[in-house]
Amino acid sequence: MKEEVYGYVRVSSKDQNEERQVIAMLNFGVCQSHIIVEKQSGKNFNRPKYQKLVEKMKNNDTLVIKSIDRLGRNYEEIIEQWRMLTKEKHVRIVVLDMPLLDTRKEHDLIGTLISDIVLQLLSYVAQTEREFIHQRQAEGIAAAKARGVHFGPQRIQLSYEFDHYAYLWSKGDISSRKAAQRLGISYQTFLRRVKEKEYQKNL
Template identity: 70%
Template sequence: MDQQYGYVRVSTREQNEERQMIAMQRFGLTEKQIVVEKQSGKDFERPKYQRLLKKIKPGDTLVIKSIDRLGRNYEEILEQWRLITKQKQADIIVLDMPLLDTRQGRDLTGVLISDIVLQLLSYVAQTEREFIRQRQAEGIEAARAKGIRFGRPRLDRPQGFEALRIQWVQGNISSRKAAAQLGISYQTFLRWAKEKTEPDGESPEKVLKEEIM
């Protein structure tokens, strides 16, 4: 006998699943038919969902309130949709979107409509992500054109840096000792020394490298 299952998922233990449960019960499912999964946003292994997938047989029906219950993004949603409808040969009903109901004709029409709607949703989501990335890139470029810097603020050179840099260039002090006096790491001292020497065209006799003095 074909079975109907409801799957309810909330992303944190603090969220309330009541809204999804009410929708499932209005559809006609009992509590025994509904699987409720609570998990953190970082953990998406969904053990109860995986166990439910193993139970689903050809001809069974999975009911979810919204399409995003199947995955974190549309690539994952499409993968799960194909797994259930194609490999498992089961039906899916999305209560928030009546067009996503593969029961409406196991012939070509119902499945075709559902697939088209899914592909459209996936395209819209992917396009929106690309638009967001494009707007971010354009915003960053515009900000840089105005002289706005991104990343960590550049540290001011501590007092005494230039005198120690000259001593280091002349070989009178190691980078580690100079850095210790300035209260910075020797890697930072070397980087600053390199920034100072290269733009001015200076050619210190020694190569900038980690010193062991």
């Protein structure tokens, strides 16, 4: 049976462009019909197209990926997936961005050992970098909030007439929709801000 070469391309969201990865696959020699593109997070391996591809691949087929993080984001799961593909299904793996991770070249025990060590090191580094990014993002948000920066939609500045119409509304002399119309805001915003002011008075 003919040995096949498949390319697996993954982007984290529908907004991301997979073109760079696809071009790398084509330049490597993967047929367009054998390139599988999946737009889904790499946080786990519950990806329909990837799972279907794994089931389809057979002994000595080759799986090509652009970089190790396209396979996944979790260090332990990447290692386990690599072991399953290479040891159980006997699929060859090529990581384009890292020539050392090319199991087609493993003809002896030393080659296998080097590949396994490099894989574990890169997987660890990739996961650690993601954790640092998340930490820096959290620290940046916390620092911004401490400076008084507000996240989310900017609050509407109320007209000086707001208290007047809020008073009329509380007396039943005007509807919330009419009051909001006079103030140039939505009636939902009018009612919400009335409640906020009432709450503040009761503090």
